[in-house]
Amino acid sequence: xxxxxxxxxxxxxxxxxxxxxxxxxxxxxxxxxxxxxxxxxxxxxxxxxxxxxxxxxxxxxxxxxxxxxxxxxxxxxxxxxxxxxxxxxxxxxxxxxxxxxxxxxxxxxxxxxxxxxxxxxxxxxxxxxxxxxxxxxxxxxxxxxxxxxxxxxxxxxxxxxxxxxxxxxxxxxxxxxxxxxxxxxxxxxxxxxxxxxxxxxxxxxxxxxxxxxxxxxxxxxxxxxxxxxxxxxxxxxxxxxxxxxxxxxxxxxxxxxxxxxxxxxxxxxxxxxxxxxxxxxxxxxxxxxxxxxxxxxxxxxxxxxxxxxxxxxxxxxxxxxxxxxxxxxxxxxxxxxxxxxxxxxxxxxxxxxxxxxxxxxxxxxxxxxxxxxxxxxxxxxxxxxxxxxxxxxxxxxxxxxxxxxxxxxxxxxxxxxxxxxxxxxxxxxxxxxxxxxxxxxxxxxxxxxxxxxxxxxxxxxxxxxxxxxxxxxxxxxxxxxxxxxxxxxxxxxxxxxxxxxxxxxxxxxxxxxxxxxxxxxxxxxxxxxxxxxxxxxxxxxxxxxxxxxxxxxxxxxxxxxxxxxxxxxxxxxxxxxxxxxxxxxxxxxxxxxxxxxxxxxxxxxxxxxxxxxxxxxxxxxxxxxxxxxxxxxxxxxxxxxxxxxxxxxxxxxxxxxxxxxxxxxxxxxxxxxxxxxxxxxxxxxxxxxxxxxxxxxxxxxxxxxxxxxxxxxxxxxxxxxxxxxxxxxxxxxxxxxxxxxxxxxxxxxxxxxxxxxxxxxxxxxxxxxxxxxxxxxxxxxxxxxxxxxxxxxxxxxxxxxxxxxxxxxxxxxxxxxxxxxxxxxxxxxxxxxxxxxxxxxxxxxxxxxxxxxxxxxxxxxxxxxxxxxxxxxxxxxxxxxxxxxxxxxxxxxxxxxxxxxxxxxxxxxxx
DNA sequence: GCAAGGTC
Numbered sequence: 031x032x033x034x035x036x037x038x039x040x041x042x043x044x045x046x047x048x049x050x051x052x053x054x055x056x057x058x059x060x061x062x063x064x065x066x067x068x069x070x071x072x073x074x075x076x077x078x079x080x081x082x083x084x085x086x087x088x089x090x091x092x093x094x095x096x097x098x099x100x101x102x103x104x105x106x107x108x109x110x111x112x113x114x115x116x117x118x119x120x121x122x123x124x125x126x127x128x129x130x131x132x133x134x135x136x137x138x139x140x141x142x143x144x145x146x147x148x149x150x151x152x153x154x155x156x157x158x159x160x161x162x163x164x165x166x167x168x169x170x171x172x173x174x175x176x177x178x179x180x181x182x183x184x185x186x187x188x189x190x191x192x193x194x195x196x197x198x199x200x201x202x203x204x205x206x207x208x209x210x211x212x213x214x215x216x217x218x219x220x221x222x223x224x225x226x227x228x229x230x231x232x233x234x235x236x237x238x239x240x241x242x243x244x245x246x247x248x249x250x251x252x253x254x255x256x257x258x259x260x261x262x263x264x265x266x267x268x269x270x271x272x273x274x275x276x277x278x279x280x281x282x283x284x285x286x287x288x289x290x291x292x293x294x295x296x297x298x299x300x301x302x303x304x305x306x307x308x309x310x311x312x313x314x315x316x317x318x319x320x321x322x323x324x325x326x327x328x329x330x331x332x333x334x335x336x337x338x339x340x341x342x343x344x345x346x347x348x349x350x351x352x353x354x355x356x357x358x359x360x361x362x363x364x365x366x367x368x369x370x371x372x373x374x375x376x377x378x379x380x381x382x383x384x385x386x387x388x389x390x391x392x393x394x395x396x397x398x399x400x401x402x403x404x405x406x407x408x409x410x411x412x413x414x415x416x417x418x419x420x421x422x423x424x425x426x427x428x429x430x431x432x433x434x435x436x437x438x439x440x441x442x443x444x445x446x447x448x449x450x451x452x453x454x455x456x457x458x459x460x461x462x463x464x465x466x467x468x469x470x471x472x473x474x475x476x477x478x479x480x481x482x483x484x485x486x487x488x489x490x491x492x493x494x495x496x497x498x499x500x501x502x503x504x505x506x507x508x509x510x511x512x513x514x515x516x517x518x519x520x521x522x523x524x525x526x527x528x529x530x531x532x533x534x535x536x537x538x539x540x541x542x543x544x545x546x547x548x549x550x551x552x553x554x555x556x557x558x559x560x561x562x563x564x565x566x567x568x569x570x571x572x573x574x575x576x577x578x579x580x581x582x583x584x585x586x587x588x589x590x591x592x593x594x595x596x597x598x599x600x601x602x603x604x605x606x607x608x609x610x611x612x613x614x615x616x617x618x619x620x621x622x623x624x625x626x627x628x629x630x631x632x633x634x635x636x637x638x639x640x641x642x643x644x645x646x647x648x649x650x651x652x653x654x655x656x657x658x659x660x661x662x663x664x665x666x667x668x669x670x671x672x673x674x675x676x677x678x679x680x681x682x683x684x685x686x687x688x689x690x691x692x693x694x695x696x697x698x699x700x701x702x703x704x705x706x707x708x709x710x711x712x713x714x715x716x717x718x719x720x721x722x723x724x725x726x727x728x729x730x731x732x733x734x735x736x737x738x739x740x741x742x743x744x745x746x747x748x749x750x751x752x753x754x755x756x757x758x759x760x761x762x763x764x765x766x767x768x769x770x771x772x773x774x775x776x777x778x779x780x781x782x783x784x785x786x787x788x789x790x791x792x793x794x795x796x797x798x799x800x801x802x803x804x805x806x807x808x809x810x811x812x813x814x815x816x817x818x819x820x821x822x823x824x825x826x827x828x829x830x831x832x833x834x835x836x837x838x839x840x841x842x843x844x845x846x847x848x849x850x851x852x853x854x855x856x857x858x859x860x861x862x863x864x865x866x867x868x869x870x871x872x873x874x875x876x877x878x879x880x881x882x883x884x885x886x887x888x889x890x891x892x893x894x895x896x897x898x899x900x901x902x903x904x905x906x907x908x909x910x911x912x913x914x915x916x917x918x919x920x921x922x923x924x925x926x927x928x929x930x931x932x933x934x935x936x937x938x939x940x941x
Numbered sequence: 942g943c944a945a946g947g948t949c
Contacts, residue, residue, distance in 0.1 A: 047948060074949055098947025112942065159947060215945075222944030230943080253944045554946065
């Protein structure tokens, strides 16, 4: 054992935050009669010193702290600038941990103190993050003094017994817990940075996102917590949009006597079938005599809430005071810093049996508003006391939020400080109180064989409700009825109602969704919500209810249509399960990292290959910009080692003219090249290795083909291999080479148009222009696709298309087509001018086919001629589209009206 | 300029 001069072991104790360092020092120094305190290098993190004895061994204790994580994970410098690399590289770019500038002073304190100490005792919070921070501290301290003996103190509350117990039974830090957090950090960073860069660079260039034209500061971030949070908001929003109001009928009955009125509700609730409801109603009217069949009297209890956790505090402050969770945390933090409430970031909703609850209550007896209640609570004769119930959560680090100091209001407190302090105090007093007691009466009657119920309640003892004014438990008094009693109802009515959509998500609902799905932690959930507002993904109304913005909805819609559930909570849950496996040693950190990052990279590449869907979704809400699409999105990637020169890699490239090729990096020394079919519109190297081709590894490529350039029997999406095993790719290469498009294997040829009128080497702009040339294998664009980006329909048609898909569940294509046509007609009526962003005709989504068809005829009567989508008969591809009226709708060139070609290849163009 | 997690 290391011993310093003077016989005492010098022990450096490090806590996660200054407040814990202070508490630990106070508790441990009581034995020796007090401590000295001095400043550290950081003005927040003081150093406390005192004598102590561990297992009979004299120790000189130094207690200091960090402030949460000491280190940050970052990419190596050369990957830090956004345009320095392909975002896909961020899945394997080197990362390192370092101490950021604003934590350097804490680092120096640790180094200086560690040099003079023999032991390091880690007092970090006893959770995974705490264990990870512990290793950061170890890193810094052993860097300054490699001979340190390292110990971990495990404690579950800042109380004497726990702390003394912990220091007398020192343990070793748990590497597995820290590993789990390392994996989490790395995955979050790589996924977040790659997707954020990808979608920001892609969409900022392609669309006008800011009305003022200044979108320099716009970041379209993606994060494994922020996106699922946005997902909850959008999902509810879509539910509301998809809601079809349905009329229903119900029978109501009331009876007024000397004692008052009883309202009886039909036991069937309501019926959607009008005739059934009428038949039953008529039976009741014909024999209206009601017979009381049962009278039940029951005692009911209403229990006080569980002790207060962070999430409950946020939810209740939002519900009772409409405070934003982020603001609640700010105010709570200030109350905590000033010593009025306990630590506000806790999952625990159960008081440890050691807590002196009575003394906390005693602190409050002088308060003008709730002091009397506190006194009653302490009076055994009042029988109001009940030990708090256990909510079942324990973070093993902090107690539930409770008052720690009396205040009748401080002069520097805002209204919100007062409200929050009052909530914490009343909540605590309520927790320690008896439940409210009520007497409930239920009366069941029968009219012509139909059952009806009425119920009433009388509160016998308010108990905790006296102090917890936020809860109410009303009830009506019911007249007295006896079994067998008969009466004729005062009223008996057949009433109609309409089903309503669910409300928008309120902040409290959102927090519940996140909590349930494990999105974020108690300390970060409010950050994720705020981030959605900051990024303009969502807005919050005066009732704290959230709606997605166009941007938020478009992003979720885009990913949804790619088929990825990146906006759902599953990815986070999966990661969370993996972290758990790492922390118990069931999986290794590297195994989880490798597996997760490989999957996410494949997903990233696929998303990028399908970026047209993201662009489509954005195109339903935003106008296109004139800027060129960022070519960094198509940078080169290694496909396989070159078998010709055996020296360099073959990489996927795209020429200026649009063709894809896989060529040797050794060019011009090595001229090995594989040309890809001209029908390829997008290609991206995936992480998947071909099991058959060699020399390897040969990475598979995710292709997207232009529908018009391939036979109808082929899919537009294809995961292929250029190593020689891929028959589909071979066939498409042959077709491309010898097919009607007259494309040769030498795509260097500069030709803007082939004799058949098909342009070769489609540029990025063309991919998104929406005008497609007709080709041999074309199945025909739908009318919607044709008008998607035409000047006057920036927003509506594609939006309708998606709504229709949602409404028809992707089912009957005929219905979908009819609806399409109907919506297009309707647009003509309503949108003769471009629409503002606020009004994008969401009503279309709710329009039934019946209503749509009415609009269709109205549109026809209006006689407006849309561009090129109002032809007769069939289009060039033999495809026919039918309007709601059954009449064909077709496409033709909007310049000359000729149905055999589209405007982009019109010979009259520009004349 | 990117994430989420600590915390001041």
